[in-house]
Amino acid sequence: MESQYIKANLQVVAASIIYGFAGIFFLYIKNMAPGPVVFYQQLLGFLALAVYLTATGKLSGIRLRGKRKALMLLGAWHAGVMLSYYTAVSFTNISISVLLLYTAPLYVLLIAPIFLKEKPGGKSLVALIISLVGVVIVIGPENFLLSQAGFEPRYLFGVLMGLFAGFFYACIIITSRYLRDEYSGLEQLFISTGVTVVLLLPFIKQASAASLIENMPVLLFLGLMITSVGSILYFTGLMHVKAHNASIISLLEPVSAIFFAYVLLKDPVSAETLIGCILILSSSLLVSLEDESKT
Numbered sequence: 001m002e003s004q005y006i007k008a009n010l011q012v013v014a015a016s017i018i019y020g021f022a023g024i025f026f027l028y029i030k031n032m033a034p035g036p037v038v039f040y041q042q043l044l045g046f047l048a049l050a051v052y053l054t055a056t057g058k059l060s061g062i063r064l065r066g067k068r069k070a071l072m073l074l075g076a077w078h079a080g081v082m083l084s085y086y087t088a089v090s091f092t093n094i095s096i097s098v099l100l101l102y103t104a105p106l107y108v109l110l111i112a113p114i115f116l117k118e119k120p121g122g123k124s125l126v127a128l129i130i131s132l133v134g135v136v137i138v139i140g141p142e143n144f145l146l147s148q149a150g151f152e153p154r155y156l157f158g159v160l161m162g163l164f165a166g167f168f169y170a171c172i173i174i175t176s177r178y179l180r181d182e183y184s185g186l187e188q189l190f191i192s193t194g195v196t197v198v199l200l201l202p203f204i205k206q207a208s209a210a211s212l213i214e215n216m217p218v219l220l221f222l223g224l225m226i227t228s229v230g231s232i233l234y235f236t237g238l239m240h241v242k243a244h245n246a247s248i249i250s251l252l253e254p255v256s257a258i259f260f261a262y263v264l265l266k267d268p269v270s271a272e273t274l275i276g277c278i279l280i281l282s283s284s285l286l287v288s289l290e291d292e293s294k295t
Contacts, residue, residue, distance in 0.1 A: 004240055011237030012249045018230035020256035023089045023097055024264060025226075028218045034086035036207035038079065039200040040219045045227025046193045052232060053190060062190060067182050074175045074188060075195025080168035082196075084161045091158025094261035095273045098254040099138050099280050100162025106131040106283070107170030127286035134279030135163075137272050185235035193227065251281050 029037055053059035064071070081101075088097035109128050139159050179188055212219075258277065261267035 008237040008240035009249065011233040013252060015230045015234035015237065016250050016252040017256045018225055018233070019253045020098070020260060022222065022226045023085065023094045023257060024261055025218055025221055026086050026089055027094075027265065029215050031211045032207050032215055033203075034083050034090065035200065035203035037086060037215075037219070037222070038082040039197065039203040040207070040212070041082070041222040041227055042078075042193055042196045042200065044220060044223025045231075046190075046197050048224050048228035049190050049193060049232070052228065053186070058186065062187050064191070065182055067179055070175055070178055071183065071188070071191055072195050074172065074179065074192040076199060077168050077171040077175060078192055078196045079199050081165050081172065084165035084168060088158045088162035088165055091154050092162065094265070094267050095258045095269055095277075096138055096159070097162045097165070098257040099273070099277055100135070100159065101165045101169055102251075102254050102280055103131060103135055103163065103166035104169035104173060106135075107167050108173055111170060111174055127283035130279050130286070131283035134276040134283065137279065138276030185238055186232075189231050189235060254281065 026034075026037060050059065053062065085097060085101055088100060106128055109125075176185075176188060183191070254277070258267075258269060258273075262269055
């Protein structure tokens with residue numbers, strides 16, 4: 001039993017590190033906008049998931065049951081996260097984008113009382129304040145003054161997309177909680193990925209055959225490793241790991257993204273980014289510890 005627990009934790013660790021590479025590899029894409037990139041990533045990932053579920057005999061057990069509208073919404077949230085996150089990466093950098101993505105717990109604290117009737121505790125309220133301070137530091141207080149000299153609309157747009165990514169990520173967390181009594185994690189993943197592919201079909205016309213061929217190696221990595229392998233490792237590991245432990249381990253994603261962006265892309269990491277990183281991830285840790293105390 002202990003070896004199974006260790007293996008499950010290692011799976012979640014590996015998945016979190018793999019997820020951290022998403023924004024980095026997106027930057028290796030040439031002559032393709034975020035829309036078609038996300039479409040082909042999800043399509044390739046969906047096909048790989050179908051092969052895995054067929055090989056393991058789990059595909060036949062996947063059925064649409066109750067809460068179908070919420071399941072469709074989950075696919076829409078996935079599309080929103082990926083489109084917003086990749087757009088943020090395009091207009092800012094990896095470090096800022098991944099930290100803004102991890103403002104999701106902040107939104108969960110605000111939304112969960114309305115939809116899940118979950119009242120935030122003392123630690124959660126402290127986490128909310130810490131996270132807000134971290135966001136302000138990461139963005140840069142001077143960037144809130146729109147009229148000042150040196151103001152960059154492109155940068156602010158990227159920041160806005162990063163905040164949207166965090167919001168959509170929070171929507172995924174809340175919707176997944178709502179669906180967990182009806183669908184397993186793998187069922188949610190497979191069906192919602194299929195919905196995402198359908199929703200993003202209009203983007204298929206925005207990529208030429210030449211750009212698709214040129215970027216296929218990177219798209220294969222994004223689809224097979226991020227959408228498929230990373231998600232399979234995460235959800236299979238989650239079966240034997242406590243939820244709060246998984247949420248803490250998941251903090252490796254932004255840390256690994258920032259680290260590898262610095263090593264591979266020479267993406268600069270300022271003192272403000274490091275301070276904001278500590279504050280935002282500390283707030284996520286506080287939320288995880290409060291969730292643990294409630295179980």
